[in-house]
Amino acid sequence: MPYNTDHNKLYTCFVCDNDYQSDEVEYHNQVNLPICKSCEGTPQAHSKAQKLLDELADGFVCGCI
Secondary structure, three states: OOOOOHHHOEEEOOOOOOEEEHHHEEEOOOOOOEEEOOOOOOHHHHHHHHHHHHHOOOOOOOOOO
């Protein structure tokens, strides 16, 4: 019976949309999505994360106001 690990799973970078092995990605601190080492810290990563955070509450209205 083969041993199943996350080493066989591919992760897609949320900035460049390329697939990477688990040892080639980290998780972005703000959006908790996989990001490759080449995209980490780039202006594209910052703008993509900001866009995702801005869109997070679209369509939700607070009823307490």
